[in-house]
Amino acid sequence: MPMLPKRTKFRKQQRGKLRGNATRGNYVAYGDFGLQSLEAHWLTARQIEAGRIAAQHFLRRQGKIYIRVFPDKPVSKKPLETRMGKGKAEAEYWAARIKPGTVLYEIAGVNEELAKQAFARIAQKMPVRCRFVGRRLAV
Amino acid sequence: MSHETPTLPAERRERHGSRYAQRLRKAGRLPAIVYGHGSDPMSISVDAKETLAHLHHGNHVFNLSVDGGDTETCLVKDLQFGYMGDDVIHVDFARVNLDEKVRVLIHLDFHGTPAAGKKGGFNVVHDLAEIEVECAVRNIPENLRVDLDGFEDIVHVSDLTLPDGVVATTPGETLVIHVQAPVGASDEEEDGEDDAGAETSEG
Numbered sequence: 001m002p003m004l005p006k007r008t009k010f011r012k013q014q015r016g017k018l019r020g021n022a023t024r025g026n027y028v029a030y031g032d033f034g035l036q037s038l039e040a041h042w043l044t045a046r047q048i049e050a051g052r053i054a055a056q057h058f059l060r061r062q063g064k065i066y067i068r069v070f071p072d073k074p075v076s077k078k079p080l081e082t083r084m085g086k087g088k089a090e091a092e093y094w095a096a097r098i099k100p101g102t103v104l105y106e107i108a109g110v111n112e113e114l115a116k117q118a119f120a121r122i123a124q125k126m127p128v129r130c131r132f133v134g135r136r137l138a139v
Numbered sequence: 140m141s142h143e144t145p146t147l148p149a150e151r152r153e154r155h156g157s158r159y160a161q162r163l164r165k166a167g168r169l170p171a172i173v174y175g176h177g178s179d180p181m182s183i184s185v186d187a188k189e190t191l192a193h194l195h196h197g198n199h200v201f202n203l204s205v206d207g208g209d210t211e212t213c214l215v216k217d218l219q220f221g222y223m224g225d226d227v228i229h230v231d232f233a234r235v236n237l238d239e240k241v242r243v244l245i246h247l248d249f250h251g252t253p254a255a256g257k258k259g260g261f262n263v264v265h266d267l268a269e270i271e272v273e274c275a276v277r278n279i280p281e282n283l284r285v286d287l288d289g290f291e292d293i294v295h296v297s298d299l300t301l302p303d304g305v306v307a308t309t310p311g312e313t314l315v316i317h318v319q320a321p322v323g324a325s326d327e328e329e330d331g332e333d334d335a336g337a338e339t340s341e342g
Contacts, residue, residue, distance in 0.1 A: 027224035032265065036223065061321060064264050101222050109262045109319075136225045137194050138244040138269045139215045 002045035004094045005072055012088050013074055018042075022101035028135045030066045031106030033115040039128040042095035043104070045071040051105060051122040058118050063110035065118075068103045069096040098128060145193050146202040146210060149173075152182040164228065173203060173213055175234040181205065183232075191227060194218075197281030199243050203232060214241055214276060237277040242308055244269040245280055251288035253318055260321035263287070266314040270296060274305040285315065292318040 018040040028034040048067060055065050074091035082089075098104070105122055107115045116132055123130045152159070152170065160170040169187040174180035183205055193201070194215065202210040213232035221228050235241060246269050256263040270283065280302055287294065297311030 021222035022224075023222065026222065027220070032268070061260060061262070063262055064319065101224055103224070109264050133225055135268055136220060137218060137227065138246065139194075139199060139218055 002049045002094070003067075003071055004045055005070075008072075008074070011074065012076055012091060016097075018097060018099060020099065022099040025068055025103055026101040028103060028106055028133055029068075031064065031108035032110075032135060033112065033119070034068070034103040034106045034133045035119045035122055035126075035130050036133045037098045037102045037104055037126075037128045037130055038100055039098075040100055041098050041128045042073070042075065043069060043071070043098045043127065044075075045094045045096075047125060047127060048096065048104075050125040054121040054125050055105065055107070055118045058121050059107075059110065059114070062114070064108045066106040066108070068106060069098065071096045073097060103133070104130065144200050144202050144212065145198055146204060147185050147190060147193075148207070149183040149185045149203050149205045151206055152184050155182060160229070169227065169230060171230040171232055173205075173211065173232045173234060178234065185230070187227075190230065194227070197246060199279050200235070200276055201232070212237060212276070214243070235276045237275070239276050240273055241276055241279070242271055242273050243279055245272050246282040247315065248282045248284045249316070250284060250286050253287045253290040253292055253294070253316070255292035255318040256287075262319040263316055264319050265316050267296070267309070267316075270299070270307055270309045270313075270315075272301065272305050273308050278302065278304045280305060287316065290316075 048069065048071060052065060052067060071094035073095045075093050075095050076089040077092035078089040104126070105119070107118060119130070119132050149171070163170050163184050164187070167187050168184040169190055171183050171185055172180055173183055183203070199215050201213050201215070203213050204210045211234055214235045215230060216233040217231035218227050219229035220226060247267060249265065252263060255261055283299065283301070285294070285299060290298070294315040295311060296307050296309050296313045296315060299307065299315065301307060
């Protein structure tokens with residue numbers, strides 16, 4: 001079941017713009033390794049779920065997968081063969097706003113080789129270029 | 140546990156601002172600042188490759204020799220990262236005495252598997268990657284070895300064996316690792332349905 005918010009204050013949103021780079025959620029926080037986006041994009045709930053399933057099937061219940069993004073933006077789409085006007089359409093799907101640097105998934109409890117292979121499978125499902133990252137230095 | 144303090148040659152920075160800092164980084168230098176102990180703060184730059192190699196090795200304390208002058212013992216107080224989250228772009232050094240007590244984050248180096256984690260399907264989840272400790276500057280360990288073989292399924296901070304003179308400031312009841320049981324049969328069915336749904340939607 002793709003992720004979506006339990007309730008929202010407003011049913012529809014304006015599109016907005018994806019400017020700049022990620023300043024939050026741009027490092028591995030929970031797991032040992034992460035998959036980081038290198039581009040800006042809207043990541044749909046179905047794409048997030050497809051990535052999770054791809055990794056879970058590969059890992060076969062080893063380790064723990066963390067999903068670091070949540071699709072909280074409703075995206076509306078007019079039905080086919082509809083004339084223009086008559087107001088904004090209903091929400092078609094939900095999307096997460098991804099900026100360059102956003103960590104999309106994290107994996108804990110597996111070795112680096114296995115994590116790389118799992119992330120390669122997730123990256124196949126992503127609409128953006130991604131890279132493999134580890135935990136950063138702590139002082 | 141204590142180790143030799145590496146000496147870093149540093150150069151004073153006369154010009155400030157992001158443009159000059161960027162030029163330094165392109166030239167293989169790392170902008171930094173030294174402050175503390177009542178002296179004026181001083182903008183410096185250090186060799187990026189050498190400094191990062193020491194930091195990755197777990198060093199927290201350096202002897203800084205600014206423009207070939209006397210050395211000052213400094214503790215790495217803070218690191219600034221670039222937008223991709225992992226490239227160090229600036230270092231904060233705080234002047235310290237070797238006997239001064241400081242709080243630092245120490246990386247945990249896990250070895251072995253707890254007894255419960257050896258069963259099929261059970262996963263060892265690392266809840267902490269670093270712990271905060273308080274100790275004298277000369278006693279700061281590079282990392283903390285955690286042997287999991289002697290534990291059953293859960294390790295708390297209070298269970299860790301720390302070197303002499305090192306006290307954990309992370310609360311004792313904080314989880315370091317725990318063993319996660321395999322998902323139950325009912326969850327498996329549910330997951331299977333999910334997967335099937337996702338596959339049809341993909342096709």
